[in-house]
Amino acid sequence: DGGITQSPKYLFRKEGQNVTLSCEQNLNHDAMYWYRQDPGQGLRLIYYSQIVNDFQKGDIAEGYSVSREKKESFPLTVTSAQKNPTAFYLCASSTQWGGTEAFFGQGTRLTVV
Amino acid sequence: GENVEQHPSTLSVQEGDSAVIKCTYSDSASNYFPWYKQELGKRPQLIIDIRSNVGEKKDQRIAVTLNKTAKHFSLHITETQPEDSAVYFCAASTGQGNTPLVFGKGTRLSVIA
Numbered sequence: 026d027g028g029i030t031q032s033p034k035y036l037f038r039k040e041g042q043n044v045t046l047s048c049e050q051n052l053n054h055d056a057m058y059w060y061r062q063d064p065g066q067g068l069r070l071i072y073y074s075q076i077v078n079d080f081q082k083g084d085i086a087e088g089y090s091v092s093r094e095k096k097e098s099f100p101l102t103v104t105s106a107q108k109n110p111t112a113f114y115l116c117a118s119s120t121q122w123g124g125t126e127a128f129f130g131q132g133t134r135l136t137v138v
Numbered sequence: 139g140e141n142v143e144q145h146p147s148t149l150s151v152q153e154g155d156s157a158v159i160k161c162t163y164s165d166s167a168s169n170y171f172p173w174y175k176q177e178l179g180k181r182p183q184l185i186i187d188i189r190s191n192v193g194e195k196k197d198q199r200i201a202v203t204l205n206k207t208a209k210h211f212s213l214h215i216t217e218t219q220p221e222d223s224a225v226y227f228c229a230a231s232t233g234q235g236n237t238p239l240v241f242g243k244g245t246r247l248s249v250i251a
Contacts, residue, residue, distance in 0.1 A: 056238075058238060058239075060241075065147070065243065065244075066243060067144075067227060067241045067242055067243035067244045068182070068227060068241040068244075069241075070238060070240070073238050083238070115181065115182070124169065124170040124231055124232070125170070126172060126184045126187065127172075127184075127239055129181040129182050129183070130181060131180070131181050132181060
């Protein structure tokens with residue numbers, strides 16, 4: 026099912042705990058992205074990476090961190106500093122920066138209680 | 139940075155009628171405009187895209203038009219069917235520099251049988 030995999034599909038965490046969402050792609054894409062989706066808010070960019078060992082903050086990066094140690098992997102950590110972490114998180118990748126189709130993972134629904 | 143506005147936020151049409159969703163963008167350097175469809179509980183998937191050197195593009199019942207002067211683009215779905223019911227997102231990108239895909243907030247389309 027596609028070439029970009031997010032895990033897990035559902036995740037529950039207690040307030041104050043850090044949690045890491047996995048994103049792996051086998052499409053040989055250079056660019057990878059993390060978006061957050063809330064009802065009525067569309068897709069808001071958290072972090073993005075154009076190439077291995079490089080990443081940039083998006084519009085809502087506060088309370089999140091990422092790493093890009095391998096081309097295939099772009100994990101997202103939701104830290105305890107994120108004030109409202111409950112959301113649907115989507116990872117995406119594309120062959121090049123911005124101007125080509127982005128392929129999305131199936132998403133991770135994070136619920137913090 | 140780029141800002142994409144999308145209207146309407148919800149749209150209901152009778153089966154067989156046409157549906158039109160409109161988006162405006164702010165960055166005149168944007169040159170790539172994709173449309174994504176997201177069915178309930180699933181990942182967004184590209185349904186059609188257009189680049190700035192083209193004014194219109196069609197794919198069966200779906201068409202996209204682009205007006206670069208006015209900085210707006212639209213999605214047209216003809217002969218709507220119940221399976222067209224979904225959330226549709228427009229996006230824009232310059233394809234270069236530090237500008238990833240910027241998404242609109244989405245339109246929830248309901249096709250009533």
